[in-house]
Amino acid sequence: MHRCIIFLSLLFIGCYLPAEAAWAQDDLAAMRQEISSMRSEYEARIAELEQRLDAAEARLTESDEAVPAPITAQAISGGLGNGNAFNPSLGVIFEGGAWSYGQDPDDWSIPGFALGGESGPAPEGFAIGETEIDISANVDDKFTAALTLPVAIEDGDAGIEIEEAWIETMTLPAGLSARFGRMFSEVGYLNDKHAHSWDFADMPLPYRALLGNQYIDDGMRLAWVAPTDLYLQLDGAILRGDGYPFGGAGHSGFGTHTLRARLGSDVGLSNSWQAGLSWLSGTAIERVSGGEDEPLLFSGDVALWIADFVWKWAPDGNWRARNLKFALEYIQRSERGRYGLPAGDELPWDIDQQGWYAETVYQFLPRWRLGLRYDTLSGDDPGPAYWGTALEPGASDPQRYSLMTDWSNSEFSRLRLQYTRDQVSDSSDDQFGLQYIFSIGAHGAHSF
Numbered sequence: 001m002h003r004c005i006i007f008l009s010l011l012f013i014g015c016y017l018p019a020e021a022a023w024a025q026d027d028l029a030a031m032r033q034e035i036s037s038m039r040s041e042y043e044a045r046i047a048e049l050e051q052r053l054d055a056a057e058a059r060l061t062e063s064d065e066a067v068p069a070p071i072t073a074q075a076i077s078g079g080l081g082n083g084n085a086f087n088p089s090l091g092v093i094f095e096g097g098a099w100s101y102g103q104d105p106d107d108w109s110i111p112g113f114a115l116g117g118e119s120g121p122a123p124e125g126f127a128i129g130e131t132e133i134d135i136s137a138n139v140d141d142k143f144t145a146a147l148t149l150p151v152a153i154e155d156g157d158a159g160i161e162i163e164e165a166w167i168e169t170m171t172l173p174a175g176l177s178a179r180f181g182r183m184f185s186e187v188g189y190l191n192d193k194h195a196h197s198w199d200f201a202d203m204p205l206p207y208r209a210l211l212g213n214q215y216i217d218d219g220m221r222l223a224w225v226a227p228t229d230l231y232l233q234l235d236g237a238i239l240r241g242d243g244y245p246f247g248g249a250g251h252s253g254f255g256t257h258t259l260r261a262r263l264g265s266d267v268g269l270s271n272s273w274q275a276g277l278s279w280l281s282g283t284a285i286e287r288v289s290g291g292e293d294e295p296l297l298f299s300g301d302v303a304l305w306i307a308d309f310v311w312k313w314a315p316d317g318n319w320r321a322r323n324l325k326f327a328l329e330y331i332q333r334s335e336r337g338r339y340g341l342p343a344g345d346e347l348p349w350d351i352d353q354q355g356w357y358a359e360t361v362y363q364f365l366p367r368w369r370l371g372l373r374y375d376t377l378s379g380d381d382p383g384p385a386y387w388g389t390a391l392e393p394g395a396s397d398p399q400r401y402s403l404m405t406d407w408s409n410s411e412f413s414r415l416r417l418q419y420t421r422d423q424v425s426d427s428s429d430d431q432f433g434l435q436y437i438f439s440i441g442a443h444g445a446h447s448f
Contacts, residue, residue, distance in 0.1 A: 300337010
């Protein structure tokens with residue numbers, strides 16, 4: 001800086017010296033001597049400052065090596081990109097609406113299928129549904145954590161549940177990752193998706209009847225992503241076995257096992273696809289289903305196979321303008337064991353049941369979507385011993401047709417109107433629903 005000032009000063013003086021001025025030799029010599037003296041003085045001063053700076057940097061380096069750097073909140077949570085380095089990501093999902101049924105939803109059932117979990121329909125009239133609180137952050141440089149707390153109202157009372165609470169590794173080698181805690185099992189396509197990311201207001205029949213809507217359990221999952229251009233993920237899990245369609249935490253709390261393979265790729269700029277095959281197997285010990293007054297208790301082995309396929313299209317990859325999604329999924333459940341009936345009898349049960357759905361969702365304008373879904377179930381007839389119970393099949397296979405349209409002002413707000421022609425029993429039911437979904441705070445990206 002000082003050198004620049006000296007140079008500019010000399011330049012300024014040179015510019016304003018009269019061309020015709022005649023300077024005496026003594027005066028010129030004096031000026032040269034003065035400039036040389038100033039240059040020497042400033043160079044010495046700069047050299048001294050540089051030496052002091054080098055010494056200070058050396059002392060700082062020695063101090064850093066002697067005392068470990070503190071683990072700050074920014075180091076813990078800064079990797080989430082939440083804009084607030086001193087807090088974990090925090091978000092809230094508001095979901096609710098109003099439903100109208102032609103028949104009493106409290107009497108809704110699927111003949112031939114013992115329902116469990118949260119497979120029933122939404123309550124009639126206005127209801128706020130679940131308010132979901134999501135908290136996530138990096139624990140440190142090797143682990144990340146997530147907690148999902150749904151706040152639900154049941155029989156007029158509000159309660160907080162733990163839907164997900166897991167820890168996941170971030171630095172395992174060779175494309176491996178491990179997750180442990182309470183989690184949505186990643187079998188199938190829809191099972192691990194939160195309700196606010198569904199394309200329809202409810203789950204299709206195969207999930208509701210065969211998985212109790214969604215399979216959630218405690219355990220550990222190990223996943224591996226192959227280092228290939230074609231997306232390939234393999235994962236397996238050992239779970240406690242308390243969630244429907246299992247129950248009772250068999251094998252000392254290691255009662256359920258899962259395996260899954262998933263493939264995917266892009267086709268040009270506008271198309272992408274994903275396909276998966278999942279296996280879910282475990283033990284049920286007095287699994288409760290049916291009504292509370294006359295429950296059905298099943299004990300035995302349960303195994304499920306799930307095949308899924310999804311195709312997405314967006315012109316030149318620009319999904320914001322227009323896009324189309326097609327999803328197809330097939331679920332088969334085999335059960336071998338015994339049912340305890342309300343009358344106290346125990347009967348053998350060796351039944352295969354299956355179901356599938358196909359849905360198409362088209363975003364024809366930047367904020368508007370239209371969706372169509374068909375879902376159905378079928379299964380073996382257990383015989384006359386089960387006549388008169390919830391396990392007696394209906395005259396025809398259960399099926400539904402659903403039509404929905406929704407409007408999203410942004411990725412944080414959505415209003416949806418849905419109509420369903422429900423034919424799960426011998427009589428049909430017309431069902432209308434209006435749903436709202438709003439989110440505030442941090443909001444993670446949805447999976448494929």
